[in-house]
Amino acid sequence: MIGHTSVAVGGLYGEKASGPTVDFSYVGIDAILEQMRRKAMKQGFELNIMVVGQSGLGKSTLMNTLFKSKVSRKSVLATSQEKIPKTIEIKSISHDIEEKGVRMKLTVIDTPGFGDQINNENCWQPIMKFINDQYEAYLQEEININRKKRIPDSRVHCCIYFIPPTGHCLRPLDVEFMRRLSKVVNIVPVIAKADTLTLEERDFFKKKIREELRANGIDVYPQKEFDEDAEDRMINEKIREMIPFAVVGSDQEYQVNGRRLLGRKTKWGTIEVENIAHCEFAYLRDLLIRTHMQNIKDITSSIHYEMYRVRRLNENNTVVAHANGIPEHHLAAHEM
């Protein structure tokens, strides 16, 4: 909040408290920010994160670590079955969390069974269908005659893709999946279980991955083309040099140097999850939650969703046009 105290001092009417001095040039339009903020606090926020990756890569643990509470599917469902499902299922679990007066409805969408079969062809299709279904639901609500004041937002804002720490390069499955999904959703690739890589191996692996992403034309978040101005570009360039983040997740605490920290304890030492010298979990958390959360949501709603909407409307225009016997280019022309 830009600091002008006349709104805060004296309650509603700052002038009464500040006395007879009149500020000739102050209208007070910056108070609209405070109004927006109060409204936002009252309404709360929504965030939908999807985690995709083979089983055993630590997806559920990472979600628990990110939000410091048991939000993943395994913690919530009593039957923690370890069997690999025959087909990909999509399981979404919602939680209401609150911090410092800010309320958030967090939905974690899990995809058990991805990449676990013998033949993994088209394993991305159920996921793409799910994402498009969410866009469709939002679109239907938006074009309804009597639509709700605040349309419930179930669109997937961010998809975290877990890359197994092979240390060499991306697998064909990874490339195929990311290529298709980067067009409909924001993808954040992470290197899972990064405690098996030394720092040199990690750097090499990351460089290889970045090259491969570039070679295949895969645009992961933060996308280069959506940078708005120089300031954004600078910040995002720094992030782009660090992706994919090498993360280690843990929801157990250990005593290190007199402090209790989340980590993994092994015979040769304890890996601290939030220590940036050990792994890059802190960067991922800062990116996703503390700095770029709103940006992720905006790109989903103003770019990915709009593309879906345009596609749907054009499809329908051709249907309507054929029904009416009017050539389609007449209808589409005056919209653009």
Next chain:
Amino acid sequence: MLIHVSVHRSPPPPPPATLYYEHWVNLRARSQSLHLPLFTTSIKHERNHGNVPLTQLLRHKGAALTQQAEGRPLSSCYRFTRSLLLTSFLCLIVFQEKEYVGFATLPNQVHRKSVKKGFDFTLMVAGESGLGKSTLVNSLFLTDLHKDRKLLNAEERISQTVEITKHTVDIEEKGVKLKLTIVDTPGFGDAVNNTECWRPVTDYINLQFEQYFRDESGLNRKNIQDNRVHCCLYFIPPFGHGLRPVDIEFMKALQDKVNVVPLIAKADCLTPTEIKKLKERLREEIDKYGIKIYQFPDCDSDEDEEFKQQDKELKESTPFAVIGSNTVVEARGQRVRGRLYPWGIVEVENPSHCDFVKLRTMLIRTHMHDLKDITSDGHYENYRAQCIQTMTSKMNADKRVESPIPILPLSTPDVETEKLIKMKDEELRRMQQMLQKMQQQMHEQDL
């Protein structure tokens, strides 16, 4: 000889508590919101010390705490309090670090983006000429919107119709950009025969809604211009005894399309008692005729008493009695905006002289966002629902009409399909009843 060396003379090795000071400061703020008990509140005054190693502070405080213990060596008490404090806030810090995720910065992220984009606001002023509308707008926003306008004389005005004029000005203050549009309605209520003089106004508002509707339903939604009218200030002359027929008709015509805020113009010709009487009269008449003016939203139950009190005062002083002025005069040894009369000086920004300050606070500082919300969620949605219904009924009637906006197959069934479904349901039920009867008969025959 043994030299007694007491522990407190040699400074103890600093524990990793040097880092904790910053955490401590944040922790105090957070713990208040988390409703956690704090062990000591005396440290809060040390806030401005910056990164002072906490052990120094504790030593100072610990010594102060144990000042009463005269004659006793300070060392043991001091050590005890220090360890107590350290362990207590160690627990708190761990508790806090364990739980702190960080999404509380979300409102700031939203706010950063809006500041970059800027805001827009459209204000309409309506009322007869000479009631001080332009002056008031200039006083509110500290601009000069009508630098070179020509005022028509009476002859020219006989055949004039109501026009709609728009002025846009960009205001920036403390980094926040506002694109303000003022819509003026010169000629309103000026003619001899004023029947339907609000028609151009309602047409203009509908036009803005329609344009927004088209933009919103179109394919390229990136840069939609929001020209919908967010608020209409209606000026009631102070000379009469309440609402005149033209006032009633105008407000009723506009109540469902825009937020109407009635104002008593040129309030410096009324004494305080007269103003009070007039306001009561106006409020009664607004209720009597069922005119829906803009209502201030109720404040939450968790706001403090002072806020609630001020909100109550605000609601009780509607309609606001305003005076506008852009000239600066000298009053009580200060330069203020006001009007200079031989019998005194009317100060525009003095709350005891007029309600200008209340109007400005309400319009700009506290309720601007609410006005925009009600326009977009209430008035615009009504317009949109009506528009879609008329369009679909027209389309059903005449199949060859091309839809100006793209229409997708709607999920809610229309009226005719629902009727069909109901008919079929009735038939089904009747058949089921007949079946049951037949079954019963067969059953009785068998017995």
